[in-house]
Amino acid sequence: MRMDIKTLDQERAEFAYRSVLEVANLSVKDSKGNDRGSEVGSKYRSYVKSAPVLILTNGLGQALAFYRSKIKPEANIVGPNENTDNQNNSVLYTKLPEWIIKMMTETKTDKTPKFSADRLAYAYLYKHIAEWLGERGLTDGKDPLKAYTEKNALNAVLLTEETIAFLNWLRRFADAMLEEDKESGEGA
C-alpha cells in the first residue's frame, strides 16, 4: 500500500460525507416562504436507507429508472442513446437539484410552482449517485442510467457494486446527520 494515497473506501466515505452535508445544510423555501430544508433531509435519509435493497432486489437499471420517474423533470428527459451536450433545455443529472429547486420555487406566469420535498430528495439521491460514478470514472458523469444501459453485462455488475458500496457510506452519514422521517418505520 502506498502511504500517500487513500483507500477506495476512504474516497467513498469522503464523497458520501460531502454529499450528505450538502443536503444537511440545505435551505430551500416553498412558494409560501416556509423553509423546507429539513423535510427534504429526512426524506433523503429514508430513500438513501432503502436504496441498496431496492437495487439488490430489482437491479440497478430498474432502481435508477424508478428514481428518474420520481424526479420527473419537465424539461427534455434525455434518453439513453441521446447526446446531452448540444440540446437546449436538457439538464445534466449532476445538476438536477439546483435546477429543480429553481423550477419549484420560482414564480412563473403560466403556472404556480409546487414545492415537493419528495421530488427534491429523490433528485439529490440521483445526483449523488451520478456524481460519484463519474468521479470514479465508471461513467462520463452524466446520466448513470444511460451509462448502465450501454455497459456490457459484467461492467453493469461493476457499476451496481460500486453504487452499493457508495450507498453503504451514504446511509451511515445520512443516518448520523439527518433527521428521521416520522412517517416511515425505518431507523433500526
Place this chain on the structure above:
Amino acid sequence: MKSLVLGLYAVTPLHPGSGSEISVIDLPIQRERHTGFPVIWGQSLKGVLRSAFGDYELESREESGQKLREIIKAELLEIEKKLKSDIPEEEVKELITRKTELENLLLSPPMTTAIFGPPTNRASEHAGAIAVGDAKILLFPVRSANGVFAYVTSPMVLERFKRDLQLAGRNADFEVPAVGKGKALVTGNSDVENNGRVILEELVLDVEDRVDEKVIDAIKLVLPEGIDVSRRIVIVDDDVFSTFVRLSTEIVARVAIDASKGTVKQGGLWYEEFLPSDTLLYSVIIVGNPRGGALKSEEEVEETLRGFITDTRYLQVGGDETVGKGFVLAKPG
C-alpha cells in the same frame, strides 16, 4: 483418521447471521472475507450438531425400554420430592449434588460429551473427538429463463471441493473444468439450456462445453437422495459466480408492528439476508479418538455420527428458527 463429508441442502432459506458486519443490509449472512462467498462457520455448525445430537441421544438411548431422558427426569422428580420431606442435612447435600449432575446430563449426555466435548463450564476436562470444518458453498441456485432455476458453481468452488475431498481421504478423480469469460458449461440433458445459451438472472451466457459426469458423481457424495442436479447444473467462470453469490441472495424486509396501532413501530423495519433454499453446502468433519468415556474408538464415533445424521435427516441451522427458516437436509458422505 476417520472423516465425514457432510452435505447440507437448504430446504428453506437459511440465515447463518454474521452479527457484526456493517453492511447495506441490517442482518447480513456469514461470508468468507477474501472471496465474499457465503459460508457457515465451523463453530456455528458444531453448535447446531451438538444440540441436535444431544436431543437425539436422549431420545434414542434406551435402558430396559425407557428413554434416557425419561430416566433422568424421573430421578430428578424423585429428588425434588425427597428434598421437600424432612431429611438430615447431610442427605440434602448429597441430593443436591446428584441433582446438579443429572441436570448436566440433560444438557450434555455421555455420548454428546465424548463427541463434542464437555459443556463450556467444564471445557477444560477434555476435548471433543471431532473437528468440524466450515460449511462451504458448492451449488448456488440462480433464476433461469429456462427450467425455472439453475444450480450454479464455478472452477474455484470445484477446486476447493476437490481439495477438501482429498483432505477427507475421499476419491476425487474429477478434472476441474476451465470456463471461458462469459461462457457456461451444462450437461447434455440440461433443462436450463436454450439453443446453446443459458440465461441466468439478467446474464446471457454461451454454452461452451459439457459438464463431465465425474463432477456430478463427486457432488452426489454430499447430495441428499432424491435431488437431481444434473439437469440444472451450470458451471460459470469465477467472476460470474462471485457476482451471483453477492448480488442474488434473498433480501427480505421485516417489520415489527405496534399492536396498539396496527402499524409499523418506529424503527421497526429491517432488512435481512438469506441463502435461498436449494443452496448446497458441504463441510468436512475430521474424527479422532474420543477422550471421554462413553465411546471407545474413532470408528465408533464416526459410526454414531453417521447413524445420527441418517436417522435425523433434517437439521436446523442459523437464525429465524421460529419462522421456519434454516431447515437443511443433511447427508453424511
